[in-house]
Amino acid sequence: MTRLTCTLLGACAVGALASAAAAQTTLTIATVNNGDMIRMQGLTEDFTADHPDIELEWVTLEENVLRQRVTQDIATNGGQFDVMTIGTYEVPIWANQDWLLALDDLPEDYDVDDLLPSVRTALSVDDTLYAAPFYGESAMVMYRTDLADEAGVEIPDQPTWDDIMTAAEAMTDQDAGIYGICLRGKPGWGENMAFITAMANSYGARWFDTDWQAQFDSEEWTSAVNDYLTMMNEYGPPGASSNGFNENLSLFQQGKCGMWIDATVAAGFVTDPDDSTVADSVGFAQFPNKDGVDNRGNWLWAWSLAVPASSDAPEAATEFVAWATSQGYTQLVAEEEGWRAAPPGTRTSLYENPEYQEAAPFAEMTLNSMSSVDTSAPSVQEIPYTGAQFVAIPEFQGIGTAVGQQFSAALAGQTTAEQALQNAQTSTNREMERAGYQD
Incomplete structure (x- = not known):
């Protein structure tokens, strides 16, 4: 009787471990080898600590190679990536092809209205956001x-x-x-x-x-x-x-x-x-x-995070996109690296922040440059x-x-x-x- 109980308990334990393993979601993220993206990878423990069931795998590539890889994958419905780093060029074209999932279910505290109008417009089709800006830029x-x-x-x-x-x-x-x-x-x-x-x-x-x-x-x-x-x-x-x-x-x-x-x-x-x-x-x-x-x-450009329609983990991918492009992530960068390092060009609140204005002598020039663009x-x-x-x-x-x-x-x-x-x-x-x- 005892041996049978132990055997059953052991089987239960194995079953529990198997269930936990099955519940683990792996997100494959394609991104560019620019400094802000490299910094994000170093800060993702903040995300995984709150999402222990999500594992992140990174594919970090030079710009031209990234564009080739993600374009080929999404055009063929390859499903290789769950999150893609793309720009203002791709978003409206790919959204109209139904290749991207709409980001219309972001958390309430994400505050979509805080996004700079020029950037939000560039990443939307019919007023629906299809990519979230990680950082924005003019020249x-x-x-x-x-x-x-x-x-x-x-x-x-x-x-x-x-x-x-x-x-x-x-x-x-x-x-x-x-x-x-x-x-x-x-x-x-x-x-x-x-x-x-x-x-x-x-x-x-x-x-x-x-x-x-x-x-x-x-x-x-x-x-x-x-x-x-x-x-x-x-x-x-x-x-x-x-x-x-x-x-x-x-x-x-x-x-x-x-x-x-x-x-x-x-x-x-x-x-x-x-x-x-x-x-x-x-x-x-x-x-x-x-x-x-x-x-x-x-x-006008925004390196942005989008979820391809071919992803088999769209909910987890959207959670990551929301984290990486949130006001909370900006605060995390400021705490770890200082306000000067905060991802620029995406949120009005950043340019209204006196700490950022003091730390970033280029803030006003960046905002004026982006605001003056007429795409x-x-x-x-x-x-x-x-x-x-x-x-x-x-x-x-x-x-x-x-x-x-x-x-x-x-x-x-x-x-x-x-x-x-x-x-x-x-x-x-x-x-x-x-x-x-x-x-």
């Missing part, structure tokens, strides 16, 4: 105030490209390993083409006319690309055709760049005294414009598309990357600006005609 100029002073140049709060060119030349000291300007050169629709598209917008260019004809043969595109190549070839670092966001961040933190024009999210990293050798001498200015053009790039009119010319530093059509991933390869090749000296623009014009029109946009 701006970050520069070495000490080098500018030594060179005798002033960078105004609202610079023109002539101001930038003059400052880049004055701050360049190649013998000392200091380059006047660092810009993206790595090919990709979300890498070099994010920057070059924003720059072209600020020169008055547009990707397409109202008949969806490519415009790379225009005066505006020619001027923008030639000025970009001149700055990078004369005042930029060697090997720039391989540099993206992370590479330029490292160069700036090491004191190698006089100026860096890129995403506003970088401000928290270049002013971090633990990682940046120039943290105490960084100034900020708005994205430049060309004289006579009322456009400062119209860059319905990224160009001053008449256009048939919306977007910002991208064109919001499904074909843009392939087209933008192909064009980015042409401009990266020109930067590497493998072709001329004229030939790169001509190739971009030909290949883009070919793809747009094939896709049925052109009559």
